[in-house]
Structures are given as structure tokens and as C-alpha cells.
Amino acid sequence: MVQTSTVDPLSLDFAALRTLCLVEDSGSFTAAAQVLGVNQSAVSYTIDRLRAVFHDPLFVREKGRQIATARCQQIMDEVRPMLTTLDRLARPEAFDPAQAQARFRLACNYYERLLIVPHLVALLREQAPGISLEVVNSRGRGPEILLHGGADMLIGPRPVAEGGIYVSRLWAEDYVCLMDPAHPAAAGPLRLDIYLTLDLIDITYEGNWTSPYLVELERSGHAITPALKVPSPAGVARLVAGSTLVATIPRRLAHEIGEGLRIVECPVPGGFDITLVWPPRVHADAMHQWMRGQITGLRRQFAGE
Template sequence: MRTPSLPPEAAALDFAALELLRVVHDSGSFSAAAERLGVNQSAVSYTMAKLRGCFGDPLFVRQGGRQVATERCQDLLERSGLMLAMLEDMARPEAFDPQGSTRNVAIACNYYERVLLIPRIVAAIRQAAPRMTVTVINALGDGHQRLLSREADVLVGPFAPSEAGFHSRRLYVEEYACLMDPAHPAADGPDLDADGYLALNHVLIQYGPAWRSAYLQEIDAAGHVLTPAITVPSPAGLDTLIAGSDLVATVPRRLGARNAARLVLRDCPFRGQFDLRLGWASHTNASAMHRWLRDLIWQAGRG
């Protein structure tokens, strides 16, 4: 049985053309893609014309000063991304020497991890691989997308993507507690119950529209409503805000414990336990360097 031959246009394609498609998408223009690839803009235009002829689609349309991908292009980007990831895995050497490596590794995380875990992780990397460099980027609420786009090598945080193509490993279990000034009426005495807790003057840390803390989910599930006195976007500076006031913030226990010398940490009736996890994308699963990095972070980050 004969194997069907490819159309002439498809046979002329190569992985470099598919990579160019991704770079144009990420850059937003042909000129920016040419600069990023170190080629003339005419070379980008020529390859794009070849791709358009092959797939029978404009692939990009200009909107608001940017090249915006068509639906057909988005589909091609997803499929070619898998192909390029497989090729990358095939070409990647199996051995990895941390002592001699000069690679940069990117870790996606947020405030909690930057304060509690990143110093330990960076110290472990520098000890084992003194010539490697580290970039820490914000995970925000879409850290798994940063893995997929190759912005980050690993993700550290309370994330457990359920989509195919991702893996994760639990570092430890965390829970929420109440942080308050030592002179606060609730700083001493019996444990807080739900009514007493909800009646406090709360500082709510609103991390973003895509994230709702586990203790708030527990409050919702119990049919209660928490009405904050103050809302802030991050735990940064929380100790200064709370000290000498009647305000109470509900924070992850390990983060709150860093202020034990100045503030009081009490049990919260809505503990909202969650897993702190190490996550990565499937395209790095077999990489020797990434396996080394994940093992090192797991050892350094367990709490």
C-alpha cells in the first residue's frame, strides 16, 4: 500500500517555518519577529507567504497595530507546539552536569513563594551549580500557561493544573491563620468561632480576579459573607498595616509566622488547607536538566 505523498507546499515546510509562525504570534509583528530571529523582514514575509499558501489561510490579520492570529493559525500553533516540543526532547542530551552548566532557569511563583521558598531554592542551586543563573517571574493566576509558553521551567505555588500536559508534586500542606496586633481583643482568650471571626475588621488580600483563597471558599461553602474593612493586592507591608490597629488579616500560617516577634498568630475557624506544589509541563518531563532542577527544588522546598 502506497503512503500518500504530501502536497508540494506542505513538503516544502520545515520546523524553522513553524517556529517562525510562533515567533510572529508572540512578537505581534513581522518586523519584531525579524529582529528577534536576527533576519531581514523580507525573509519573514517570504516564509509567511509560503505558510499561507500551504494552509490556505491568511494566518494573521492586522488589528490595532498588531498581527492577530486567525482561528486556523491558533490551531496550527497548538499542533506545531507539540511537534516542536517532541523535536526538542529528541535533540536534548540525556546527561546534565550542574557544575559546568551556565544555563538560566526560570521559576514562576508569587509573593508567598518568593519570601519563604525562593531564598532556599536559590541557595541550593548556587551551591550545586554555581555558574547557573535564576530568573524569578510572577505566576499570577495563570502560571501553567507560563510553563506552556516556555517562559518558566517550573511553577511553585498552590496550583494543580488538571489539564493534560502538566505534572505536579506536593511540597507540603499549608493552612490559613489570623494575624493581628498583640493588643487586639482577640489576641488572647478562647479560639475564634465563625461568628466572632466574621465580626472582626478584616484586611482582605485580593490576589486577582482569577484566584480565590481556600479559606474564602470555605466561608462561601458555609453560607457566610466576609466583608473586609480594607482590601489590598498583596501581603507585602501587611505587618506595618496591622501593627497598632484593630485590623486582622487571614494569611498562610508559615507566612504569618515570620511576624511572630511583632504580631500574634491565632487559629482561623476557616483554615482552608491547600497544597503547595511544584509543577512542570510535559515537554520538560524527560529533560535531564529539568529532572535535576525539580529534584533539587523538591528537596529544598519541603516544609
């Protein structure tokens, strides 16, 4: 129940706001209390004070979890960047990766999780074992997640809306066709008229991304008639193997997952850039500058520079 008494908002401190976020992250007062090293009653008292300030229940219990109300989500969207900024200000400017203790949140999707994240994990274990990595699924909302404090960095296709964020190009990508070696078209080269008759897999990316080759195909007055639609490139190699299905996927991804399969040049142009994106709040931070440098260093491996 929301308290009716009025509490001065200026009486709140950052610890109370951090507690709010921890309850949301963990889904319970008990788990938040464990992270903070206090008892559950202390967390309950803090949430009650916040309820009195914001005149909202903030959390409702559903299926054993504390679920944030819409008003609470709005509050946390404003609070999280403030907490991140405070953490940055409290961190010494000098940065020693070997001694650093921090959490780094990376927003990306399947392509980056498969190709880039393993290299980043290995690098952190070797050079900065105290930095823990959390991977967030960007689902086409990367810039929004960054600006709302849900991640520290984004790797993925160049975002459509670039206002208020930094963007650095990593490398260029294009498309190839992945098919079984016994497929009649596997010998290549593949003409457009033949391509359009194949049993094509349409990777929809859950409506969050339209592959540039499909955009180019539409511009030329053509469209595919897919034999199968899937939400992600995950698992397409198994779908292709031993079948007549053909998957049109980014070149580097095809070489990563296509062992034993045939990779044929796609007859439809449609390249795009893989970019590194970060918000202004971490631009000058020493740790984040170091992380950006490590990821940029992967360019030599993936782009052949």
C-alpha cells in the same frame, strides 16, 4: 494581507515555526530578527509563507506591536509543545548543571515568588549559572499553561484538574491571622464569633482561587463581611500595620511578610498542599529532572523535614 496562493504545509520547517513564536514573544519582526541573527526581511518572508499555509494574517499591528490573531494563537498552542519536544530530543542525555545553557519557565503566584523563587535563583546562580529563569504568573491557569507549553513547571496549590500532568506534594499549608500588635484581638486566642466581627480583608485572588478557609467557613454556615477586598496578598502587611484590619493568609507567608505584626491562629480550619506540577513532555528530560530535584530539596527547609 493574506496571500491567496497555496503553500504545501509539508514545505515548512521547524525554523519557520520558531520564527512564528519569536514574533509573538517579542512583539515585532525586528526584535525576532535580532534573536535569530537575520535581517527583518527574512522574518517577513517567513511570516508571509506561514500566512499562505494557514490562510490567516497571523499578526496585526496594534499600538506599535505585532498582535497574534486568534487563529495564530491556536496554531502556537500546538506548535510550542512540538518545539519544546524537539529541543529536548536535541539535548544530550547527560546533564551537567555547571555547563548547561537553557531557559527554564516556572509558573507560580505571589506566595511562591516571595518564598520559593529567591531560593531557586540563588541555587541556580551557584550551581547552574547558564540556566536562565523566567517566572510566569499562573493566575489559576497553571495546568493549562503547562499543557500548552507556556511553562515547564508549576508550583502552587494542588490543581483541581490533574489529568495529563504529574503532581508531587511539597508541603502542607494552613491559615493564620495577621494584625497590628495594638489590635484588641492580637493577644489571642481568637474565637470564631469574635473573628467574624473583625475588619477582615478578603483576598480574592482575582477570582482564580478560593481560599480553603472560606470554603470551610461556608460549610459551617458562616461567611465573612469584609471591610476591604484586595486581589492579592501583596501589600497586606502595610494595610494591616497601624489599623484594625486583619488579613487571613497562609502561615509561611505571614512569617515572611509579618515582621513587627502579630500572628494569631485562625479559628477556621482550611489547609491545603503546595505542590510541584509538570507536564509529560519534560518528565524524562535530564535537566528538568535535576530542577525538580532541587525544588523538592527545599521541602526540608519549608516543611521541617
